[in-house]
Amino acid sequence: MSSHSHSLIELHQVGQSFVTHQHSVSLFADLTFSIEQGHSYAITGPSGSGKSSLLMLASGLEQPTAGEVVYSNQGHIQPISHIRSEIGFIFQQFHLLPEFDALNNVALPLKLRGHKQALAIAKEWLDKVGLGHRLKHKPAELSGGEQQRVAIARALVFNPKFIFADEPTGNLDANSAGEIADLLFECCRDKGAGLVLVTHSDSLAQQTQHQLRFNAGKCERVSAQQRAEHTVERGSKRYA
C-alpha cells in the first residue's frame, strides 16, 4: 500500500434531486460513506437509478443538492475541489483522442502538466498494460480491449489518488472484460489508487472491496455477507 492511504473522500448525508416538468425527482438522499485511497468500490443498480450522478458527486464534478462531499487528508478536511487534480477517469467509450497514437494518448496528461519524461513514462505504462508493441497505433487501429488498456494507462500515468471508472468493461466482450478488469484492479493496487467504478456487471462488482447498490430509489451499502451470498447464488445459477 502506498503512502497515500490516509486520503479519503467523504460523503456526508448527500442527496441529489432534480426538477423535471415541475416535479422534483430524488435520485438518492441521506447517503453517507467514505472512499478510501487504495480501496476499490463498485456502484451498481439499474439504468437511471443515479449511479453516474453519484460518481459525479464523489469525484467533485457536480455539487450535491443536499449534504456535502469533502476531501480528508491525514485528518485535514478540505473541499473536494482540492483533490480535483489527483482524480482520473476511465470511460465506457474509452474517449481516446483519435488524432494521437497510443503513446501520445498516454503521455498526454503528463505533457499537459509539463512533465519532461512524459514519453518515457507513457511507454513504461503501455508495456505494463501489454501494449508495448502498439505504441504508434492510432485508436482506430486498436481493438476495443486495447483501447481500454490505453485508457487505463492514461488514467493512471499521472499517479492519481483516485480513479473513477464508468462502465469500464461495458463495451467489451466477456473475455476482454475480464482481462481489462484484472488489469484495472492490478494497476490501481500497484499505484495505491482508490478505484470507484460504476457497473452493471456483478462479476466486476464482486471483485471490488466495497459495493453500493441502488435499489428502488435507495442507495444501500452491500455487506460482506450479502456479497458472499450473492456470489454463491450466482455460482449456483451458473452451474444449474
Next chain:
Amino acid sequence: MHKPILPLAWRLFLEDGRTVNQRVLQATQTILMVFIVTLTLTSQSVQQQLEHNMANLLGADAVVTHTGALSADEFAYLQQTSSAVIYTQSLKTTLTHADKWQRVSLKAVDENYPLQGQVQVSNSQSEASYSAEFAPAPGEIWLDPRLSSGLAIAVGDILTITDTPLTVTHILHHEPDRLMEGHNVDMRALVNRQDFTQLGFADDTIDYRYLLNADKAQIDQLFTWQQQQLPSAEFRHRQGSHPLALFWQRTENFIGLASVILLFMAAIAIYQVSRIQIRKEQHFSAVCMSVGASRFEGLKVSIYKWLMHIASLLPIVLVIATLCHFAIVDWLSATLSNLTWQPNFATAGLAFGACALLLAVFQLPVWLSLKQASVRQLVFNLPHPQRAIVSLGSAIVVLMVVTAIYSDNGLLTTMVLGSMAACVALIALVSWLSLTLGEKLTQRYSGLFSFATFMMRQRIVSKSTQIMGVGLCAFLLLFTLMLLRDLGNTMHKYQRQYDGNLFVSQADSTQMQAVESWVLKQDGEMRQQKPFMYAKLIRVNQQSLDEFATRPSESLATFKRSIRLHWTDVVPSNNRVINGQWWGIAPQETQRSQNWQQISVEQEVMTDIGLTIGDQLTFMVGEQAVNFTIVASHAYKSGAGSITFWVQMPTAAIEYLRAPHYYMASIETNEDSFSTLGHLWQQHPTLRMVSMREMMARFDNTLTLVTQIISGFAMMIICLASIVIVSSVLAYERQERKKNSVIMSFGLPKRTCLHINLIEWALTGGIAASGAMFGTWLAGVLIYQSQFSLPYAPDFIWLAGTLLVIMVIVIAIGHLASRNSLSSSVRELLAE
C-alpha cells in the same frame, strides 16, 4: 409520391433553422447572393441609363467623329446620305483670366446648331436656365457654371484667347450632343465657328463631329461607308451601343472578378459547414433506410429541404439587395447624372436564380455523400467519410464559372487570381511547415504549447483551411488598406522625385520651344522630353480592331481613340524588353529604309488585346494607313521617369510618316513661377500642361472613390472572414468538446483548456498573418508595378502593427466562437 416527403422535408427544414451551423450557412449564402444580385441590379440600372442617354444625348440620329476635317468629297457623301448635317469642332485648351487658368473643352458651332434637342443657358450664374433659340454670335463665348466660377468671370466680362477678346454672354447649362464628347468632367465653353477659325488652331488637334439626321437605311449605309472609307473615324448612332457601355462592362467585370475572392471564402465556410451537414444527412438517410425507405427518397428529402432553405433566403436577399441597389444608385448619381433608382424584381429574381444554381454546386458533396449512407453505418457506428475532393472540385467549378463570366482582361484576371492562388498556396505551405516544424521541435517537450502545436499538426487539414480562411481575409484587408495608404504616399513622393512638378502631355514644336525658354527663364529644369505622333489602330492582321478583339479591356478602349506613337532607337531607360528583339540603330541607309515598319508594344497591352510577336498592326497616321510588325514587347521599369509609351517605333519611321510631331515632357520648377504660366497659355492655348498639384488633386478624388468602393468590399470580406472562423470552429466543435472534456478528466482545470485554445488561435492568427504579409508583399510587387507603374516600398512597421491588430482580432473572434466547446465537461463523456 411527393406528399409524404414534403412535410418531412418541411419539418427537417424548420429543425435545421434552429441550428447554428445552418444559420452560418445561410449568412454565407445571403452575403454572396446580396453581392451578386446588387451588382446585377446596379449594372442593369447603369446600362438602362446609358441606353436612355444614347437615345437622348446624341443630339442626332448618327454622329461621325474625326480628328481633323473631312475632305469635301467625304462631306458631300454625308450630305447625300442624310436629310440634314451640321458639324461642330472642339479641342482641349487652357483658358486664362487674370491670374487664373482652367483646362476646358472648347466647342465651336454655327447658327444651325443644335441639330436635335435644345441648348440650355442662363443669363447669370444665379438665374434659372432656359432653352436658347440661337447659338453664340461672333465675339461671344458661353461658359459652363464651373468654368465661370473657376476663372472668376461673370456674364458681361471679356475673356481673351490668343489676343482675341470674347464677351461672356451666357452661362451654358446643357448641350444636347454632349454624349459624343466623352462623358468627361472637363469644363466647357461654346463659341461661334467664325471666332474659332480666327484663333488658328492646328486642324489636326481639332475633333470634328458631324451630326446627321438619318433613317435606318441611311445609318446602315453610313456605317458601311465609314468602315471602308474612313476607318480612323468613329461612328455612333441611336441603335448602337453607348461609348461608356464598354467602360461600364469593364467595371462590372472587375467587380465580378473580385467576387471570386468572396466565393472562395464562402467556399471555405460552406465546406466547413457541409462536414456537419454530411454527417447529419447521412445519418438521417441511414435511419430512413433502416425503416424501409429507399436511398433516393433520402436524397429527395435533402433536395427539397435545400430548396426550402434557398426559398427562405429569397425575401431577405431581395430586400437587402434592393436597399443596397438604392444606396449605390444614389451614390453613382453624382457621377452619372439622371441615373435613377427603380425596383427591378425580375432581374433580381433571375440573378437570385443564377446564384442558387452556383450554391447548388456547393451542395453537391452533401448530396453525393448520401450515396454512402447505409444501415451498416448505423450498426457498426462507422465514421462518416468526408468528400474533400468533391468539395474542392465543386468549389473549383464555381470559381471557374464566375471567372469565365467576368473575366475580360487576361492580365488583370491572371493578377487577381494569381495573387490569390499564390497567397493560398503560400498560406498552405506556411501552415504545413510551421505546424510540422512546431510539432517536430516540441514533441520531446511537455507543456501546453507543444500540445497545441501537436493538436494543430494532427488536424492539419482543418487547421490549414481555418488558417487559409483567416489568412486570405487578412491578406485582402491588408493589401487594400496598404494599397490605399501607400499609393497616396508613394505617388506624392515618387512623382516629385522623378517627374518634377509640371507635366506637359502635348506640345507641338513651337509650344515646346516656348516651354523650354519659359523653363530657362524660371531657372527650372527639364527632366524628360519625348517626341510622339498620334496614330489610330485600325486593323490587326488585316482584321478590324472590333473583329480582332472582342472582349472589353482598358487597352481596347484606349485603342479606339488615337494613341501616342513614340520613336526611339534605343530601349528607353525606363523600359525593359520582355519578348522579342528590339531594333538597333541600323548603320546603312538601305537597312534603315527596309526596317522602319517594326514596333514594340507594351506587354500588358499585348496580353489585353491578345497580340503576339509577329502580328501586323495597321495604324492610321495622319492620312496614311501604315503597317507595322510587332517585333518586341516592353514593360515599364521604375526609377528613370514615368513617361512611357504603349507603342514605340524606330526613329527611321518618321521619315516616312506625314503627321505632326508633338512632345511630352516633365519639368521641375519653383512653384512660385506657376503664376506666370497664364501668359504661356495665353500665347499657346492648346498647350496641354498640368501641374503636379492639380494632378494630385485629381488623383485624390479618384482615391476617395476607390476608398469608398474598397471600404464596402472590405466590409463584406470582414463578414465572410468572421463566418469562416465561426464555421471552422463549428465544424470541429464536437471534437473540441471531447478534447476539452478528456483534458479535464485528467484532473486539469478548465483554465488549461482556455490556455490551449488561446495558444491555438494565436498560432492560427500568427501563421495566417505571416502568410498574409508575404502575400501582400507579393501582390504589392506584382500589382503596384504593373498597374500603377510604381516601385513598391512597404512600410514594415505599419504592416507589423496592422498584423498585430489582425492577430488580436482573430484571437478574440476565435475565442468567442470557441466558447461553446470550452463549456464542455467530463459529464458529457460519461453520458456518451
